[in-house]
Amino acid sequence: MTTPLKPVRVRYAPSPTGDFHVGGARTALFNYLFARHHRGSFILRIEDTDQKRYNPQALAWLLNGLRYLGLDWDEGPEAGGDYGPYVQTQRIEVYRRHCGRLLDAGAAYRCFCTPERLEAVSKELQRKGLNPGYDRLCRNLDPEEAARRAAAGEPHTVRFKLPLDGEIAVHDVIRGDITFQNANLQDAVLMKSDGIPTYHMANVIDDHLMEISHILRGDEWVNSLPLHIHLYTAFGWEPPVMAHLPLILNPTGKGKMSKREDRAPDGRKLPVFVRTFEEMGYLPEAMINYLALLGWSYDDKTEIMGHDELIERFSLDRVNASPAVWNYDKLDHLNGHYIRQLPVEELAERLLPFARAAGFQVEREKMLQVTPLIRERITTLGDVATVANFLFMDELPPYDASELIPQKGNAAMALAALQRAGKALDAAAFTREALEVRLRDEANAMGVKAGQMFQPIRVAVCGRKAAPPLFETMEVLGRATCLKRIGQAIHKLAEHAV
RNA sequence: GGCGCUAUCGUCUAAGGGUUAGGACGGAGCCCUCUCAAGGCUCAAAUACGGGUUCGAAUCCCGUUAGCGCUACCA
Numbered sequence: 001m002t003t004p005l006k007p008v009r010v011r012y013a014p015s016p017t018g019d020f021h022v023g024g025a026r027t028a029l030f031n032y033l034f035a036r037h038h039r040g041s042f043i044l045r046i047e048d049t050d051q052k053r054y055n056p057q058a059l060a061w062l063l064n065g066l067r068y069l070g071l072d073w074d075e076g077p078e079a080g081g082d083y084g085p086y087v088q089t090q091r092i093e094v095y096r097r098h099c100g101r102l103l104d105a106g107a108a109y110r111c112f113c114t115p116e117r118l119e120a121v122s123k124e125l126q127r128k129g130l131n132p133g134y135d136r137l138c139r140n141l142d143p144e145e146a147a148r149r150a151a152a153g154e155p156h157t158v159r160f161k162l163p164l165d166g167e168i169a170v171h172d173v174i175r176g177d178i179t180f181q182n183a184n185l186q187d188a189v190l191m192k193s194d195g196i197p198t199y200h201m202a203n204v205i206d207d208h209l210m211e212i213s214h215i216l217r218g219d220e221w222v223n224s225l226p227l228h229i230h231l232y233t234a235f236g237w238e239p240p241v242m243a244h245l246p247l248i249l250n251p252t253g254k255g256k257m258s259k260r261e262d263r264a265p266d267g268r269k270l271p272v273f274v275r276t277f278e279e280m281g282y283l284p285e286a287m288i289n290y291l292a293l294l295g296w297s298y299d300d301k302t303e304i305m306g307h308d309e310l311i312e313r314f315s316l317d318r319v320n321a322s323p324a325v326w327n328y329d330k331l332d333h334l335n336g337h338y339i340r341q342l343p344v345e346e347l348a349e350r351l352l353p354f355a356r357a358a359g360f361q362v363e364r365e366k367m368l369q370v371t372p373l374i375r376e377r378i379t380t381l382g383d384v385a386t387v388a389n390f391l392f393m394d395e396l397p398p399y400d401a402s403e404l405i406p407q408k409g410n411a412a413m414a415l416a417a418l419q420r421a422g423k424a425l426d427a428a429a430f431t432r433e434a435l436e437v438r439l440r441d442e443a444n445a446m447g448v449k450a451g452q453m454f455q456p457i458r459v460a461v462c463g464r465k466a467a468p469p470l471f472e473t474m475e476v477l478g479r480a481t482c483l484k485r486i487g488q489a490i491h492k493l494a495e496h497a498v
Numbered sequence: 499g500g501c502g503c504u505a506u507c508g509u510c511u512a513a514g515g516g517u518u519a520g521g522a523c524g525g526a527g528c529c530c531u532c533u534c535a536a537g538g539c540u541c542a543a544a545u546a547c548g549g550g551u552u553c554g555a556a557u558c559c560c561g562u563u564a565g566c567g568c569u570a571c572c573a
Binding site for chain 2: 014015049050122126129131133175180181186189191192196198224244247251254255293294295301304320323324327329330331332334336340375377378387439440443454457459465
């Protein structure tokens, strides 16, 4: 267990290029849990230095996603903080100043190579069977001459002057020591020709200036580690503690969890964006529980953990190094679990907007009655639209008359059952208990098993074979609706027989 | 190709030298039961391969293989 001496300050630093992805959510969650566990700060920083891929909707998607998941940030957009601004395009001057320091110290150099030349060089190197990359042509330019050309307005980038030999050992709390040969490193671009820094430089400068104590980020960054460490060194800074989180892999192709939404072979939607999960009716408690289990575990059996328990129990030394494959079934299981755990009143409240979004005009009172019937039968809140539709509609969707006939029965039997039920319903008190007693009696009188008799009634009333318990359902539907639907079923059956 | 990371049931994982290799999802079966669920019980299912080190290896070391990641004036 590492108990850091410095105050814990961690950040989630996404690039606003697209929708908020579950991989990003997992990274954000681990940072959040780590910060809260150590009573530190969770900072949100927007790394928008890529103007080409910038998406104006991305920030809203991100912020909404974080709020939905319950991951509140202490500093960042809309929260403020003493280390702002927290949006990198508002910090350009800071980067230019620091870049100047590197230039002055001879740790960086101006590069006047055109993109065309860069591409040609890389191709040529590749053709020779060498590593593609930059040939460091401008590295040996006279700095004063280069400065003059730059002052004259000649387009250029600023590149980092990396050591040409030797090796660098870096430490990662999850992976241990990793050594890289400096000869394999590239003189990375720090400042683009438009005067905007690249990720590498902006990221390092901000993490230092914002006094970030631990960097928890995705595994795709390990190869940037030596570059970043060299940068910290060049600035004379102490790097934060590094932790590279295991990647989340696609359930199918085993690649990095796709940025695009996919469909399963059966056509089922396979969401990858936080927003989609929210829209489908996944509970935030299920999402964070599931996400926490992707690359981290508490012990050999505990899996169900709420927000506070996760904070209490989270620790970096129980984070895995190996990648994790996304499992929709397990998420569904957890979501079902959390749905069933909700008190009926609260579940009803959460269900309401989903039913209405599906086009059903449902009153709160009605939803309160329906909720206990579907609680065990939905895995997402959105399922209310399909599982409870017949409880909200006036007219049943069309179904096949053959559905009314039980396996071991025939049309005549089904018809008789429905006719008896119709009469019985007229007489009986309309409570679940009374209905059950009355209809069981009818089954007896008919000389058929209760289940045999119930199926035609169920299909008549619900429009399908798989449905919530019959008597509760009838009670919620009410006498008039039940009688009407049974009448319609009798007609259907009569036509079917003809 | 180069570099890096990773390797326990199909999947998520536990076991940081000595366990009948444990749990969860999914699967199968049984129970409950008016259907469907939910729930309960049971079963099948794993240490990638080869070498070391050790009395003893899933665990430590080396190699092989495989998978993934990175290889941009993207992050």
